[in-house]
Amino acid sequence: MTATAADADTSDFRAPFVGFLPGYLAESQRTAPGRPNEDIYNAMVAERWTALLNSTASSDEALVHTFLERHPSLLPGCLTVDGDSGHSPFPMAVISKPKLPGLSDREPDFMWIACHSSEVFPVLIEIETPHKKWFYGDRAEIHSDLTHAQGQLAEWRAWFNRGYNREAFIDQYELGPFMGGRKLSPRYVLVYGRSSNYAGFPRRQQKRAELERQDERLMSFDRLSTAKRSVLYSCVRKTQDGYKVISVPPCLTILNSGDRYAAATGWDLALDQCPDMADLRREYLKEQLSLLIECPDAYVETHASGMRTLRPAWL
Structure with a gap:
């Protein structure tokens, strides 16, 4: 692909703005001030998301991140990753680039604070790019990029396993009243590469199935789709002054x-x-x-x- 063609490909997803859904404004105006049709929104997001994944533009992790900030319904975990919960996440939003107190290394890309009646689940999400490979060439050897990305999840797990950090986390994210005596149970999600890198290859699929730890979820970008009740959720940042x-x-x-x-x-x-x-x-x-x-x-x-x-x- 020529440089000019690549630039044009990228500009399609940056202009007029990242996350733009062609034709959606007309649908929104048709029903305003009432709620727009959720199914139409979901279909438009799915179409635009697939187009982004299939483009060279998706190699830009910052672009993918911004798209997901605008359409957080695509991010897994709002109702837990252990099965759909009937409870909404706190604070009715995904948290972008959440900090873990005292951990100076790379923060998660996103975090849901999901829950059910007995547990609160911080769902920490690492986003790579759909162009990363799970395996090398024609072999079933795990790619070093994947190993490195899983290492990031391990670092967050180690942080939470130091007991005093859990109290610091509850304070940082203002979860005292929200906890209500429930257990804090972190979950770690890696969104990485495409399923085409292992689908149809039995040895790769078998090895991929063994990569996931009990509290981890490893998924390709192809797995991301709009979640149930997702129209209720926005995107926030946690600052010293609270959630914004x-x-x-x-x-x-x-x-x-x-x-x-x-x-x-x-x-x-x-x-x-x-x-x-x-x-x-x-x-x-x-x-x-x-x-x-x-x-x-x-x-x-x-x-x-x-x-x-x-x-x-x-x-």
Whole structure:
């Protein structure tokens, strides 16, 4: 491929912005200020994601990272990697480039804080590129790039296995009330290469099946697809001042319970920076988020008997 062709290939995914979904704005405007059709969004994301993976542009890890920030529904683990949970992750978002206190080496690319009734699962995700190889040439010998990437997961595991670090983690990510006596159970995910590097090769598939440790999930980029209830989740960064929203998906849908959103700031700016979202929808979400953060019980009904109930709804 010539340099000119490669540049054109890359520009397709950078312009007009990373994560752009051609045609989605019209669909958003059609239903605004109501919720856009989730199935249409998922189909458009899947098509655009596949096109990115199949392009030379996907060799740029920063580009892939930004795409996933804008469409966090593609990232595994929001409902745990041990099976779908009925609980939402904290804080209704994936965390981009989370720091582990005292660990100066490379941080994870992303982290979900997922949970179920008895455990909280920090799901630490390492993103490589779809161009990395699992095996060398025609052999079933594990590629050194894969070994190096797994070593990163091992470093995070070692960090969590030092008991005092778990308390530091809970403090860093403001999880005290969220823990509620539950056990902290980290999980480690590596997203690496394409399945074509081992699919159809029995020896490679057998060896690949043995690579995963009990608390690890190794997957190719081909495995990433939109998750259930994923339209509810945004992307945040954890700073010294708390959680800051850095991007929202164009299909963002919110719940009518304000305590889920007060943990993060920056909603208005993130909404303004989501060009695939219709203006009417954007303004509606700003109004609703402001209401729910100021008055978390805005949609709670008080009955004559004094009983208070909340009928869950997606806004």
